[in-house]
Amino acid sequence: MIRALDALLVSPSRMDLPAGTMLFRMDDPMDGIYVLLDGQVKLYQEIDGKEVIFHAQTAGRILGLLALTRRSKAFFNCRTTTPVQLLKIGFEDLDQALQQSESLLETFITVLLRSMARRSTRLVELQTEVLALNKSLSRERDALARTLRELRQAQAFLVESEKMATLGQLAAGVAHELNNPIAAINRAADFIQEDLLALAGELPDGAVFGEMLNRALEQKPLTTREQRERRRALARILDDEAMAEHLVGMGIHDAADFERIARNLPGPDEAKIVRMNRYHQLGGALRNISRCAERIAGLVKSLRSYSRSDGEDEVEFDLHEGIEDTLRLFSNRLHDVTVERQFADLPRIKANPGALNQVWTNLIANALDAMEDRGHLTIVTAPQDGAVNVRIIDSGPGIPPEHLKKIFDLRFTTREGRVEFGMGLGLSIAQNIVSRHSGRIEVRSEPGCTEFCVVLPLAPSETVSTPSRSS
Amino acid sequence: MKRIVILCVEDEAEVLDAVLRDLSPFKSVMRIEAAESVDDAKTVLEECAADGHPVGLILCDHLLPGVRGVDFLIALQQDAHYVATRKVLITGQAGLEDTVRAVNEAKLHHYIAKPWKAEELQTVVRDQLTEYVIRTQDDLIPYVGVLDGARILEAVASSGRDQ
Incomplete structure (x- = not known):
């Protein structure tokens, strides 16, 4: 083919170029083709600032192939990778030569087809490569996502267990601190009780004092409903609602009981009730202090054993x-x-x-x-x-x-x-x-x-x- | 005269004891009733209605067995009979959400956080009952000594001027 071209075009000039020469750039207007006689070039595009090589070994002998079909702009960048020797043939010269020689046309078409076939094969290879890359990319992406999920989980666990550990230490500390005041409250309630009972022995109305105190301390709690029923019953007997209310409040449910306790007290019934009520309230308050301190102690014990720091x-x-x-x-x-x-x-x-x-x-x-x-x-x-x-x-x-x-x-x-x-x-x-x-x-x-x-x-x-x- | 009722709803006996004791200054003019659950409180309300005692104030814990205090107060607000009744929540456990509901739906008048101080509780009760008697009672004089005397006298004076 070269010889035929030489003959027809009167030996078009051969160009010798060093490696690394830019032959044409993508989108350059093309006015002819290059026929590569010796050496190698690469055809590439720049995608996102990176050089993507489409053809190196597969470029073929004829460069500007795609521009030839469109007679327009270069489709690739073309740079020599080794020293090359090539012919440049303008489109008009080429047309002329091909019209003049049928055999040249045939040869040219054959070369053209062979180049196209080689490039097309390369395209399939590229496509396969892309597919494989995509696959491995998505595998890697999945693996990354999994790792990220595991990391997040581990982090969440760490944060949570750190939080729990801190809370546990705090709870254990608070529980420990609470033990002292609770112990003191419990003992103080006992002391008050001892002293009050001793005092009751020494006072003139001590018998009433002692009895009311003990009643309050040992009183079985009634439901509010029971209390109302007793109060109503007693009010009917006494025909005095206020009195019934006071007596039931002190755990006294019949008139005889009241008479028995109150006979040792001086003054009118109202005064007696006020005095008895005072003694009863003392006992009730003491009982409530002890009960509540016990409840707190129970809670503290649970809190401590719950948050035991066994590591x-x-x-x-x-x-x-x-x-x-x-x-x-x-x-x-x-x-x-x-x-x-x-x-x-x-x-x-x-x-x-x-x-x-x-x-x-x-x-x-x-x-x-x-x-x-x-x-x-x-x-x-x-x-x-x-x-x-x-x-x-x-x-x-x-x-x-x-x-x-x-x-x-x-x-x-x-x-x-x-x-x-x-x-x-x-x-x-x-x-x-x-x-x-x-x-x-x-x-x-x-x-x-x-x-x-x-x-x-x-x-x-x-x-x-x-x-x-x-x- | 039928005494006005203060109803305390509290399920823990020791806490109820304390509230009742703190209410004792009002005992001379008010009738103080206790209930340990909402069901029990409803019985008390029925008994009061039967005996003709108006209910002036309800002091209600929130965390009660069965029906919650806030729900009880909301239900009462919808009962025409208890619209005038002053409603106070006394609790250590109601969350923000419940408290907001109590204010919006039960027209809660006051919220007392446990543990409370006697003076605080008594001030709230005195203010609420003063408001109640001024709004509902014709004869205010019996309450001057125990409730907010200055406000009551002012109310008496202004109603006198109106007439």
Whole structure:
């Protein structure tokens, strides 16, 4: 072909160019083609500031091929990669030559077709390459997304457990601090009682004092309804409503009782009642101080054992204690909940008590959330070979089947738009803790009965059982 | 004269004792009733209605067994018989949401947070009852000594001028 072109075009000038020469640029107007006689070029485009090579080995002999078909602008940038020798032939010269020689036309078309075929093959290769790249990209993207999710989860757990640890320390500290004043209050109430009773022995109306004091201290509490009934009954007998009110308030339910106590007091009935009432109030106040101090002491004990700072240590303990402590700390939400305990005689379990308390807390909180603090909460414990299981059953509306699979997912919460208790972390944290103890949580739910069953091996570290030596 | 009733609704006996004791300065002119649940409170209201005692003030805890204090107060507000009754919530446990409902729907007149001080409780009760008697009672003189005497006398004087 070269020879034919030489002949027809009277030896068009050959150009010798060094490597790295820019032959034409993309979108340059083209007035002819280049025929590559020797050396290599690359055809490329600049995409997003980067050089993307479409053809290097596959460029073929004829450059400006696409411009030839369109007779217009260059489609690629073309740069020499080695020293090259080439012919430049203008479109008009080329047309002329091709019209003059049929054999040249044929050869030219053959070369053209071969080039096009080679480039087209290269395109398919490029396409395949892109597909493969896309695939591996999406794999990497998925892996990244997974890692990100896991990182977020780990971070959320860390934040949560850090928060719980801090709260636990605070609670334990406060509980400890509370013990002193409670002890002092308890003792002070006892002292006052001793001194008052001693004083009663020395006063002229001491007998009345002592009796009223003791009545108040030992008085069995009546319901408000019972009190009203007694008051009405006594008012009918005495025909004096105000008097009946005073007497019933002091735990005196018949006139004879009043006469017996009051006969040792001077003055009119009104004065006697005022005096008796004063003594009775003293006793009542003392009784209330003692009862309330006892309640606080009980709460403090639960708070302390709940937030016991055992760290990560596993100790042997009675599972029921932790459940009871947790329930006691939930008492403000249990006013309208019937709590039924079906506790079996369980072997002591080796685990981290603080962590398990968090499991009970999260599961019970969920149950109460579901029931809106109203209904029936059943806690069943049972031994199960080498393990124990704790079932927490609520009478709430149940978890829809489509949610059941997702409930352990991080931040799955049905409280739309409301960020509260654990921010949807509750169940995933519970599951995390239980699986750290080599246990598992099973859930089943139907309307009116949702059960979370926690299965815990007796000693988690020994779950990979070693064959016993005797066998 | 039928004595005006102050009704306290509180389920914990020790706390109820304390509230009742703090209310004792009002005992001479008011009748003080106690209830430990909303059901019990309803019985008291029925008994008062039967005996013809007007209910001037309800002091209600929020966290009661069964019906919550706020819901009880809301239901009462819808009963024409108790629209004039002053309503005070005394609680340590009502959340913001419940309190807002109490203010909006039960026209709650006052909120006392536990633990309270006797003086605080007595001031609130005195103010609310003064308001109640001025609005509802024809003869205000018996209340001058125990409630807000200055305000009551002012009310008496201005009603005298009106006539």
